[in-house]
Amino acid sequence: MTTNNHEDLANARDSQNIDFSMVLASAVHDMKNSLGMLLNSLDELRQEQSATIGDSPRFNTLQYEAERMHNDLVQLLGIYRLGENNLSAHVEEHFVPDFLARQMARHTPLLEGLGIELAIESDDINGFFDEDLLTGVLNNTINNAIRYTESKIKLTASMHDGFLVIGVKDDGDGYPENMQHNGTPSFKSLDFNSGSTSLGLFFASSVAQLHINGERHGFIKLHNDRHLGGGVFEIWLP
Known part of the structure; x- marks a missing residue:
């Protein structure tokens, strides 16, 4: 085989090289959009058939798992963009109680079907953050x-030491001791062979760190609540 033939084969292989990460990201984006449409249809179906499926355990499980998968895909896309260095926070001013009310409204149909109370406890404050990124974290x-x-689940918001602190509290068993000390995992700490990858915590921590004010960066905290008795997730934004 001549040198020219070798070069032609090499050029052909190069032209067929596929950026597999880009292919996966595109597929994940399409799946995320499809699941978003499915979730909207489930909400509409719950409203139309509230008398027959409002308290159906199977329907509630379907909606919960679809929401969980949608959230996972949102996080995967965010982490992909983070790895490509094109994920940034577009910070704008928001009235925090209204923002939390929108988050509550999104989850209200499922929570009512499950018999879970969702409350908001927020000061009348404005905050500066990327609404889309923070919505992904809170979802x-x-x-x-x-x-x-x-x-019971409670959304909270207040100001502490110059940080906007948004929290999610529940009345479950709370976080284990090791998670309270390791609430901000690095990507290398994610274990995809176990049942829990902490992908959500990594995404939340990454979103928090994208929020910068001077030399201060955002961060997350995990601890347990002495009033409700369950876990508390907090994101602190400067």
Whole structure:
């Protein structure tokens, strides 16, 4: 085979090289959009057939698992963009009680079907954050709280030491001691061979760190609540 033939084969292989991570990201994006449409249809179906499926355990499980998968895909896309260095926080001013009310409204149909109370306890404050990124964090955190709570979830917001602190509390068994000390995992700490990858915590921590004010970066905290008795997730934004 001549040198030119070798070069032609090499060029052909190069032209067929596929950026598999880009292919996966595109597929994940399409799946995320499809699941979003499915969730909207489930909400509409619950409203139309409230008398027959409002308290159906199977329907509630279907909606919960669809929401969980949608959140996972949102996080995967965010982490992919983070790895490609094109994920940034577009910070704008928001009235925090209204923002939390929108988060509550999204989850209200499922929570009512499950018999879980969702309350808001927020000061009348404005905050500066990326609404889409923070919505992704709270959707996952609320969904996780639904899994572990007994009967109540509370969204909270206040100012502490110049940080906007938004929290999600539940009345479940709370976080184990090791998670309270390791609430901000690195990507290398994610274990995809176990049942829990902490992907949501890594995503939440990454979103928090994208929020910067001067030399201060956002961060997350995990601890247990002495009033409700369950776990508390907090994201601190400067």
